[in-house]
Amino acid sequence: MGLLSLALGLAGSAAAQLQLTFSVGQPGVRINGQGAQITAPQIVDGRTMLPLNDTVLLLGYHLTRNGNVVSVVGGDLAVDLGSGYATVRGQRQGAGNVAVLNGKLFVSARVIAAGLGGELSVGDGSVLTLSAQPRGAFVPRPPATPQPAAPTPTAPRPSFPAPSPAPVPGPVQPAPPQARFSTDKASYAPGERIIWTEYSYDPEGGGLTARNWTGKQDVYWAPGNYAVSLQVTNGKGQTSAPFSRTIRVQGAAVDTPVTHALRYGQIGDRFADSRVLTYPALTMGQLSPRPVPLLFSDSPEKPQQSGVLYQDQVSGEARLLGYHVNDLGRPARMYIMIRNLESRPVSVALNRQGETAPSRIEGILGQVTLMDYFSSPARSTVNLAPGQVSALYASPTLNPGHGVSILQDLQSSGRVVVSFVMAEASLPMNDATLRSLPYLPLDGRHQRGTFQGADRPMTAQLGQLPARVVIGDGQHDPVLTGRDTVTGAGQRLAGNYGVLYDMEFTGASGTAIALSPRGGLYRGAMRIIDGDLTQVIKLPREGNALTPDEPHLLWRAKSDRVRIQFMPSNGSALPVNLVFYRLPEGTYKWYQP
Structure with a gap:
């Protein structure tokens, strides 16, 4: 946010202009170009808040306290610490103009201006100017003015101090980003949906790269006051001051976790339902059911040598599912081999396929395979001469510990033998190799077999x-x-x-x-x-x-x-x-x- 300007002008022709400038979140301020320090101003519930004691002291006022009421001596501003409300000339101001942050009393800049008889106006670039009557010793002295020549050498001359040289400005620092958000209401019922609208920005025109929310929820289930704050970071690594609002939750509940999720939840959200x-x-x-057999190969799930994992004959429609992990201790590949048993050519059409390989994560193997399978178009057709052997599937190379999941729907025009095979990657997979491989035994924990009713x-x-x-x-x-x-x-x-x-x-x-x-x-x-x-x-x-x-x-x-x-x-x-x-x-x- 740009600098806010706080200017106080003295009444009458002899008055001097007093200007207090500050940035939200920055403790350094300047009074007519001279540096000073206050507790950093903050944004609370969309209002610019100033530390009351620091501010009035800089303007030459001071505070007094009577019970829970803090008053500005010489001004028309008072704060009731018990109720949390400010009054100006006896008129109670709206809620949210008073806050206690880290034990320090803050009041909105607009209320301070009104309480000191000032005016707050907005200029270009989000600069605010507050004009008021300054008090006390902080009013700057007027600059020296030229004097007429004395009539006699001995006549006394009035003495005016020379004006202080204008401060040399340092390098201009880029303004930090500003966090902002709002809600569609001031208070909510338990279980009521909250609509958050964020409108944070970078004054220098850059983008925001990070957002850090504290206390934000789409819904609150119990009555109470919930503090929510937001900080944002820009591309230069500058982080904004926290921007805070308090969400008030009261009254009877309007939704349960289940009905709220059904009504407003995004697809994919999870919600509590113990019933x-x-x-x-x-x-x-x-x-x-259609007469579709399932050839299932999952045992041994982790073969330790090259061999045939499972084998059966099919004709017509069939579904194949293989799920294995390479435990050979060296690179290997998994194959689905088909052999034509007919004395005539046979075609095998691959209607649908899902595959995941390689992966060490078991959950990924199944999910990615199914996503592939359900969205799969029709694949190629393999034509086999009588007795011919061909690979219907060959996995990528599987390092030790890597797994493969393969799911296929096929249709054969004749009888074929289907073999699930795990073999060392260095072995050429052909008819001779296939005939030489042993059948691997079950591992006793997983299944393999042919099942009707896929x-x-x-x-x-x-x-x-x-x-x-x-x-x-x-x-x-x-x-x-x-x-x-x-x-x-x-x-x-x-x-x-x-x-x-x-x-x-x-x-x-x-x-x-x-x-x-x-x-x-x-x-x-x-x-x-x-x-x-x-x-x-x-x-x-x-x-x-x-x-x-x-x-x-x-x-x-x-x-x-x-x-x-x-x-x-x-x-x-x-x-x-x-x-x-x-x-x-x-x-x-x-x-x-």
Whole structure:
């Protein structure tokens, strides 16, 4: 902010002009060019505040106190410390003109001007000028004036001191940035949304590079007074003085954390709801699934030698999911190899693919793979001669400890053998190498096998809400069973990883959908079709979903019929709940495009 000028002029022709100049947040001031120090002026609730005692002393006044009332001797200003209000000529001034900062009494510059019989005007460049009648010894002496010649040499001459030389100005320092913000109201009810408007600026025309808020919240849940302050920093590293306001919260609550989040929360926000498990589980109608097998390879999850991880035959549609970490102790690659078993040419079309490699972070492997998969266009087609072997997928080189997640939907025009392989990066992957590799044993902790029913179409009518859809718990949501064709052993697909839940909900208009993690850290993705809007969204939109009683807001439905395609994310913990809420009236935003 530019310099504020405080000028006091003496009445009458013999009066001298007294000017006090200062900058907000700076203790150094000047009186007609002469330096002085006061407690730094501040901005409080949008008002420029001066330290009362320092200011009146500079102007030649002084303070007296009677009980809780502090008065300016010779002026018309008084402050009642008990009520926190100032009076000018007996008239009570508005709230917010008095503040105690670090034990020191501050009063607004405008009220001080009025209390000293002055006027405050605004000039160019945000300069304020206060004209008032100065008092006391701080009135500067008039400068010397020329005198007529004396009639006799012995006649006494009046003696005037020579004027002081004008101070030599130092280098001009750039003005610091100024923090500013406002709210849409002066007081709020508990649970009421607060609209913050920031309008900080840099007087030198530069940009602001940082903002530091203290005490700011979008909503306060308990009655009381809440101090909020803001400091901003510009590109030169200058930081503003704190700008503060007090938020008053009183009266009856207008929202709970749940209704506030549903009404105003941004998509991706999390909110407190400890009652999720008390909401009824929706009864999902099971539709006839398409006969799509899932070939799942996750054991051994961390192979320690080159070999075949899993293998089976497919014809027609199939889904492949491989999830492995290189534990060979040297660089390796993962492959999905296909061999034509027919006596005729066979084509294998890759309809959809999601992949993550390499990564050491398990949660990233599953989430990025699903984001890729749901947004994937149709890929290439591989044509195989009878008996021919080809790579349907080859990962980048995986250093020890790096993992890969690969998810594919394919369609074959004939019988092919699909092999999931981990091999040293130096090995050429061809028919001879594939035939020489051993089948690796299960690790005893994870699954592999072929499971029927990779697509699970379902439908539900939304009625009484809140309600939830439970995924991956093994009870409300039964696990797929299948067989490991390498060993012939039966397998249970805990978590149903790789299963596509294709869910259609009717009666969805005016509802919100949230994700509640129930088993631990979860990071995934889903595809949603809401009327003419189709979008792939991250679950959650930012960071991790971890706390069971803090659902993440995913969507606000605008259509009566909403379709959700969800697949459990490998590398994340299950179960999860999709929670449906009825939106309250006056909801801020229906959906997130």
